Amino acid sequence: METIKVGIIGVGQIGKQHIEKYRLIAGVEIVAICDVNEAEVRRVAEQFGIPNSYTDFHQLLDQEDIAAVDVCLHNNFHAPVTIAALKAGKHVYCEKPIAGTYEDGRRMVEAAEETGKMLHVQLFTLYGKDTKAAKALIDAGKLGRLYHARSTGFRRRNRPYVDGYGTPFFTRKETAAGGALLDMGVYHIAQLLYLLGNPEVERISGKVYQEMAMLEERRESSGFNVEELATGFIRFKGGLTLDLIEAWSVHMGGFEGSSILGSEGGVRFPNGLPGEASQPFSYHSTVCDIDLDSTIDLDMMDLRWHRIRENEDAYDSSQHHWIAALQGRVPLLPTAAIALRTMLISEGIYLSEELGREVTVEEVTACSSSTAIPV
Structure with missing residues (x-):
């Protein structure tokens, strides 16, 4: 199987969990991590033997051997980081929910369609x-x-x-x-x-x-x-x-x-x-x-x-499925579309x-606005 090289953005509680899960999957190598907490990102890199660590995620996106990025940040950071990664030519796996608002999630889905890159959202209950x-x-x-x-x-x-x-x-x-x-x-x-x-x-x-x-x-x-x-x-x-x-x-x-x-x-x-x-x-x-x-x-x-x-192993977890889809073994489930809805x-x-009343889907989409935090 093709080895998929992954970069992880955010090494807090969720990011560390993702690292541990990737270590159980054949055909994946974590080659870089990023976090604004310099001391912690260096400690995690040393703990797990990850060769590259950054405090600026743009530097991680510049690393050419990375095929896919895993975004493990708080909700209102999902859209700007995901869109930047997609535009940098990376496939993106994003923590749930897709974003802080429908509008931000919609922009993420559109960016994936425009770049031709895969966008996968962590929804563990599907597996x-x-x-x-x-x-x-x-x-x-x-x-x-x-x-x-x-x-x-x-x-x-x-x-x-x-x-x-x-x-x-x-x-x-x-x-x-x-x-x-x-x-x-x-x-x-x-x-x-x-x-x-x-x-x-x-x-x-x-x-x-x-x-x-x-x-x-x-x-x-x-x-x-x-x-x-x-x-x-x-x-x-x-x-x-x-x-x-x-x-x-x-x-x-x-x-x-x-x-x-x-x-x-x-x-x-x-x-x-x-x-x-x-x-x-x-x-x-x-x-x-x-x-x-x-x-x-x-x-x-x-x-x-x-x-x-x-x-069948491609459906053992969200990350198993993500790696199998990147390897071309199975089609990616429509997790981005499900997460957006x-x-x-x-x-x-x-x-x-x-x-104080029932609302229509048209009202929701019209009222939705970005809460994304610029990065």
Whole structure:
């Protein structure tokens, strides 16, 4: 297999995670990293044996042997850095969400189209065994006509920084653009959009909240001005609908997992990460006038598919898929298009909150503006 040489921009918490993941994938070499924190970028380069380190990402983009760039920065930095990398002739893998606003995400997608370079967005839920099982059932027609989906995400009290995890950059609109919806909701919404065929949005209604107590000194130092809970209802062309609830912090013992309803069957997803979920993936149908609630051995499914399907490893994770696509082994999933529509829904919820009513997709796109931070 061709060895893909990668440069990583941003070596904070997420950047280090990406480095660790690349080290598990055959055919990839990290040849450069960049971060404005000079001491940290040099330390990380030494720790992982990466030959080149920079504090100016433009210098990294000038390195000719780099084929692809991995952008691991806060949301409002995604667009300017991604667009610069695409124009420099690099393929780009960008952390979620695609950007801080729909307008910035749209410009990123247009830049990829104009340059002929691949743009991939990190949406790890697309590669879960539950997603693979659901897609197989949907593609085989086992759910019939899809008509409604529910997106759920739950944390009890786990807001970044104010509850002791992460930095204040996650809790300020000027860097993160949004809260629970853009941090975690993107994963659950994108998973459902992928399985539903990324349908076109017509109208959006939503409400966001910041109601729960937090330590006052952390509230003040965090500048916490984003939502801890988001709710929404989305109407798509053709009659399909989606409702959602996403919580960073909520007085509740848990939520059911996301679900998809069809005329012939339905699926429900686990209500937590692998190893944490108390509710397994399930398939619900009627056979011989008997209502069935079925569970699936996802591990055996995954083992069998790896044994008999060519390039199944290309769907083991977002980064496995990215490298396989760069090697030409599989076509790239439309993650940029899915991430852009996810951002459209998220921004529609924020606009609906602001105006106090349901909004159309035309209103959302017309009102969207750039929040990108110049670099």
